[in-house]
Amino acid sequence: xxxxxxxxxxxxxxxxxxxxxxxxxxxxxxxxxxxxxxxxxxxxxxxxxxxxxxxxxxxxxxxxxxxxxxxxxxxxxxxxxxxxxxxxxxxxxxxxxxxxxxxxxxxxxxxxxxxxxxxxxxxxxxxxxxxxxxxxxxxxxxxxxxxxxxxxxxxxxxxxxxxxxxxxxxxxxxxxxxxxxxxxxxxxxxxxxxxxxxxxxxxxxxxxxxxxxxxxxxxxxxxxxxxxxxxxxxxxxxxxxxxxxxxxxxxxxxxxxxxxxxxxxxxxxxxxxxxxxxxxxxxxxxxxxxxxxxxxxxxxxxxxxxxxxxxx
Numbered sequence: 662x663x664x665x666x667x668x669x670x671x672x673x674x675x676x677x678x679x680x681x682x683x684x685x686x687x688x689x690x691x692x693x694x695x696x697x698x699x700x701x702x703x704x705x706x707x708x709x710x711x712x713x714x715x716x717x718x719x720x721x722x723x724x725x726x727x728x729x730x731x732x733x734x735x736x737x738x739x740x741x742x743x744x745x746x747x748x749x750x751x752x753x754x755x756x757x758x759x760x761x762x763x764x765x766x767x768x769x770x771x772x773x774x775x776x777x778x779x780x781x782x783x784x785x786x787x788x789x790x791x792x793x794x795x796x797x798x799x800x801x802x803x804x805x806x807x808x809x810x811x812x813x814x815x816x817x818x819x820x821x822x823x824x825x826x827x828x829x830x831x832x833x834x835x836x837x838x839x840x841x842x843x844x845x846x847x848x849x850x851x852x853x854x855x856x857x858x859x860x861x862x863x864x865x866x867x868x869x870x871x872x873x874x875x876x877x878x879x880x881x882x883x884x885x886x887x888x889x890x891x892x893x894x895x896x897x898x899x900x901x902x903x904x905x906x907x908x909x910x911x912x913x914x915x916x917x918x919x920x921x922x923x924x925x926x927x928x929x930x931x932x933x934x935x936x937x938x939x940x941x942x943x944x945x946x947x948x949x950x951x952x953x954x955x956x957x958x959x960x961x962x963x964x965x966x967x968x969x970x971x972x973x
Contacts, residue, residue: 664926666911666969670959671933674712677956679719687744688953689734690946692787692854696958697734699744702726709734709742709764712958722768731762733783735791737825740766743785745793749778751805751812761827774827777815778804784852784946789825792832792858794847801845819844820860832858837869837877849890849900853947861890861899868897868922880922884910891945893963898928898950900943907939909950911966926970930961 673696676685680700686707687699695713702708707728711720724744731744742764749760759773760780776783776791779799785791795816801807806814815821815829822832834844837860846863853859858871861882868880868890882899887910889900899910909928916923930938930952938959940952948963 663910663924664970664973666926666928666966666973668928668930668961668966668969669933669935670930670938670961672957673960675957676710676712676719679710679721680956685953685956686730687732687734688942688944688958689783690944690949690951691736692785692852692946694946694949694951694960695736696951696960697736697742699731699734706768707731709744709768711736722764722766724764724768725770728762728770733780735783735785737763737785737791738787738789741771741825742766743783743791743825745776745780745783747778747780748804749775749780749806749815751778754811763825772826774823775815776823776827777821778802778806779814779816781847782850784850785825786852786855788855790830790852790855791823791825791827792820792850792852793823794820794850794860795844797846797863819847819862820850820858822858833871833873833877837871837879838867839879842867848886849888849945851890851892851945851947853892859890859892861887878920880914880920882922889943889945889950891948891950891963893948893967896963896967897922898945898963898966900945900950900952907937911970926973928966930959932957932959 689697698710700708706724732747733745746760750758761774781796799816844862849861851859870878884899886903887899891898912925913923942953
């Protein structure tokens with residue numbers, strides 16, 4: 662039986678006033694753990710919202726009224742902001758839908774990119790690397806992608822690294838999994854830094870760490886269907902699963918000196934009223950867990966959970 666850790670976590674920010682009754686269309690976490698939301702413009706241009714520690718209000722800018730819908734938001738160097746739609750149609754061998762737009766700080770469109778169909782997540786680094794993970798339709802093809810060599814899905818590897826101009830870069834993903842294993846659906850991604858990327862994928866749900874110039878590291882996971890991973894040098898936290906969308910499970914990465922997941926703990930996060938958080942959105946960025954429930958956004962550092970686990 663796993664231990665249960667109860668952790669009180671207060672909201673990092675409540676976006677109710679900034680949203681003013683509008684819905685959040687996209688959420689993202691930057692490398693510096695600041696928070697980015699995309700708010701529905703309700704007929705006007707959608708609005709990008711940015712919040713950081715010690716700020717009293719959100720930084721914001723409005724997109725052009727003709728901007729398409731987006732599902733992911735990430736900052737890029739120089740104050741640019743990347744917005745990405747999860748779906749992308751194949752139009753012809755030389756023309757594909759541009760499902761990613763880069764905007765300047767004041768909201769002007771800088772450039773349009775094609776990052777492929779079936780996108781599960783987008784996480785950018787502080788130096789402008791853009792990691793994109795894909796679910797099964799992005800891996801095997803849909804919306805015109807797949808079927809012959811000229812229509813190969815951009816996301817066929819399950820995880821792809823681009824530069825800030827949308828040019829594909831070597832990622833090491835094909836060498837990260839042993840033998841004939843491959844990513845059929847990248848359930849969770851955590852771009853911890855410019856030189857460290859973690860993923861967790863269907864069908865066998867391995868936990869994989871990739872670092873440039875080093876062999877990938879793989880752990881077999883007992884957790885099935887998690888949709889967020891939070892990582893440190895010693896522990897991993899899985900968020901969600903097939904049995905419970907809200908479950909959080911903490912494991913050590915090394916058990917009795919061996920590279921395998923050690924005995925874990927169940928983590929229950931409660932708000933200031935003692936009510937368990939039930940986030941509709943979870944994200945791991947490095948050693949931080951972020952979540953959103955309604956208009957409230959919380960974050961908790963892995964170090965706090967590890968310390969609590971060691972003390973109990």
